[in-house]
Amino acid sequence: MSRRSVLASTGILGGSLLGAAACSDAPSLAFHGVHQAGITTPILPFLQIAGFDVVARDRGGLIELLQTWTQVAVELTSRPDAALSLTFGFGPALFTEGRFGLADRRPTALTELPSFPGEQLDPAAGGGDLCVQICAQHPTTAHGAVRALVNAGRSSAKLRWRQIGSRDAGDRADPTGLFGFRDGTANLDLASEQEQADHLWVSDGPAWLHGGTYLVVRRIRLLLDTWDRTDLATQETIIGRHRDSNDRLDGVPAAHVRLASPEANGGAKLLRRSYSYDAGADPNGLMDAGLIFICFQRDPQRQFVPIQQRLASSDPLNGFSQHLASGVFACPAGVERGSWIGASLLS
Amino acid sequence: MSRRSVLASTGILGGSLLGAAACSDAPSLAFHGVHQAGITTPILPFLQIAGFDVVARDRGGLIELLQTWTQVAVELTSRPDAALSLTFGFGPALFTEGRFGLADRRPTALTELPSFPGEQLDPAAGGGDLCVQICAQHPTTAHGAVRALVNAGRSSAKLRWRQIGSRDAGDRADPTGLFGFRDGTANLDLASEQEQADHLWVSDGPAWLHGGTYLVVRRIRLLLDTWDRTDLATQETIIGRHRDSNDRLDGVPAAHVRLASPEANGGAKLLRRSYSYDAGADPNGLMDAGLIFICFQRDPQRQFVPIQQRLASSDPLNGFSQHLASGVFACPAGVERGSWIGASLLS
Numbered sequence: 001m002s003r004r005s006v007l008a009s010t011g012i013l014g015g016s017l018l019g020a021a022a023c024s025d026a027p028s029l030a031f032h033g034v035h036q037a038g039i040t041t042p043i044l045p046f047l048q049i050a051g052f053d054v055v056a057r058d059r060g061g062l063i064e065l066l067q068t069w070t071q072v073a074v075e076l077t078s079r080p081d082a083a084l085s086l087t088f089g090f091g092p093a094l095f096t097e098g099r100f101g102l103a104d105r106r107p108t109a110l111t112e113l114p115s116f117p118g119e120q121l122d123p124a125a126g127g128g129d130l131c132v133q134i135c136a137q138h139p140t141t142a143h144g145a146v147r148a149l150v151n152a153g154r155s156s157a158k159l160r161w162r163q164i165g166s167r168d169a170g171d172r173a174d175p176t177g178l179f180g181f182r183d184g185t186a187n188l189d190l191a192s193e194q195e196q197a198d199h200l201w202v203s204d205g206p207a208w209l210h211g212g213t214y215l216v217v218r219r220i221r222l223l224l225d226t227w228d229r230t231d232l233a234t235q236e237t238i239i240g241r242h243r244d245s246n247d248r249l250d251g252v253p254a255a256h257v258r259l260a261s262p263e264a265n266g267g268a269k270l271l272r273r274s275y276s277y278d279a280g281a282d283p284n285g286l287m288d289a290g291l292i293f294i295c296f297q298r299d300p301q302r303q304f305v306p307i308q309q310r311l312a313s314s315d316p317l318n319g320f321s322q323h324l325a326s327g328v329f330a331c332p333a334g335v336e337r338g339s340w341i342g343a344s345l346l347s
Numbered sequence: 348m349s350r351r352s353v354l355a356s357t358g359i360l361g362g363s364l365l366g367a368a369a370c371s372d373a374p375s376l377a378f379h380g381v382h383q384a385g386i387t388t389p390i391l392p393f394l395q396i397a398g399f400d401v402v403a404r405d406r407g408g409l410i411e412l413l414q415t416w417t418q419v420a421v422e423l424t425s426r427p428d429a430a431l432s433l434t435f436g437f438g439p440a441l442f443t444e445g446r447f448g449l450a451d452r453r454p455t456a457l458t459e460l461p462s463f464p465g466e467q468l469d470p471a472a473g474g475g476d477l478c479v480q481i482c483a484q485h486p487t488t489a490h491g492a493v494r495a496l497v498n499a500g501r502s503s504a505k506l507r508w509r510q511i512g513s514r515d516a517g518d519r520a521d522p523t524g525l526f527g528f529r530d531g532t533a534n535l536d537l538a539s540e541q542e543q544a545d546h547l548w549v550s551d552g553p554a555w556l557h558g559g560t561y562l563v564v565r566r567i568r569l570l571l572d573t574w575d576r577t578d579l580a581t582q583e584t585i586i587g588r589h590r591d592s593n594d595r596l597d598g599v600p601a602a603h604v605r606l607a608s609p610e611a612n613g614g615a616k617l618l619r620r621s622y623s624y625d626a627g628a629d630p631n632g633l634m635d636a637g638l639i640f641i642c643f644q645r646d647p648q649r650q651f652v653p654i655q656q657r658l659a660s661s662d663p664l665n666g667f668s669q670h671l672a673s674g675v676f677a678c679p680a681g682v683e684r685g686s687w688i689g690a691s692l693l694s
Contacts, residue, residue, distance in 0.1 A: 159632040
């Protein structure tokens, strides 16, 4: 892989689009490591997540793309003022017979998600061969990073969808979501190595994914106009928590937090790292906004899928939300210095 | 006007949606004053701007709406951790004969903008009876504020369009735009009372607008994929500045900054306060992003309109941009304590 600067050779974006100098207090997240950044590393307040279709014709073109993107990611995260993480994933379609010779390397768990009751998915707004999640301290940094990837990979990968999100700037693990309630309170305990081993990191199936994980992303519109006309007591019964104290409400077995809980799902847990999106008004003058639900897990078929099946059939929040887009991606382990994302799969 | 809390009586939004506690270093912007905030006050990095259609049937309903919105604005900006400005404007349609008895109070300059060559406006994404610009230190604060207005005015005003923007967090007056060049360098000089009097504040026409100004908003998509494939020297010739130094290029009379300059427009100047928007991917996999161009002026017919006519016919940037939505609004002077926005027009 060439050592010249990919960013310099594409040459188009000015420096200030690639790192926000204003955020000197932001954490610097190394790209290299045992695991990819953006999974257990601190959650930065601004998100870009995008899906791409690979248009390179052969395995060599795919390898070149991933080597180029690795170089872009290394350069972006090496800038002294960088405060961003990049996380790459591979979608089920990449493993289709006759494309890149990967059909026999597809992990069993990497299949398109089943249909869930009530969802209204736009296929063009989800899925895809490749996914990149970018989290940054500033929206400009996240924007510049996804754009650098688009530009560097233009001949080999076509942007399929892109979502832009934000969360409270505080470093709470459970920020306030658009419904006014904290989100992510009962999350996977990252302080526990055992929890990570049990629920997060892949350690079986094809060796290329060991140390990796699966990302599920869902665009969930939240019907804010309806929610805001619902009285607080009803909202709290639906969610299953007091809004202002965040304490759990007792005796509401059908509440959202109970239906989503590990106890209700055979112990299944997810590492959630969701963001809010805010997209304007719909043609009826209703708020177009919601949740970019993102979770990581060692097996989506045993974690996200059964939890979402339960929620889709019974969650009282369904009257206030619409699932609009979806994707599942296998995120390999971290990249060693000198190597590239996907080397374990493709070399 | 009632003194009970409008936010408490709508009662729906939790406190954390209405002010971001994380931003203790942010400026507090008073709602009351000689002029409205959000015009010459410091520019905060996050924007929501929205247009509303008044569905109240009579003048009394319109007055009640504006009194309620005033109370919401006072409460929002009075919170100890508040860091936001709200700026209200009235569109030409509000003055239509037979609606609210305002036909004879319409200033001559408050008419819908003429068509410009090349624009592709969606009427539903612009215009409207009322406009509110909200600038905040944090996206959650801006979102919560527009939502508080939507909720408090639900029976009288219907959301028509809403745009969400951001700018570099630095307090530079000319942040880097999505084309990688600084934007707003040659702006109205706010340190000069004379410039403000000559170009910004209304002092003729109907007395109700004296001390006010006009807001023009345009949603301008920037064709980033095309721009990013254009070499830097060509980009600099089109803009008329060196990208990295921001120095003007000599000898390029057709460059954007020259065509937009006061010298090329009979001395016409605008106070620009624009933001970037970032909205995902279009169906062709191209970046959907651009500029929420916002400017203030004492007479749009003599300032924005001739400048935009020149740009629309000759600007080399036209090959890289599309005007998608538009609005013009008269923003009255500031609100005295105890009064309400629009009192000079309606009482």
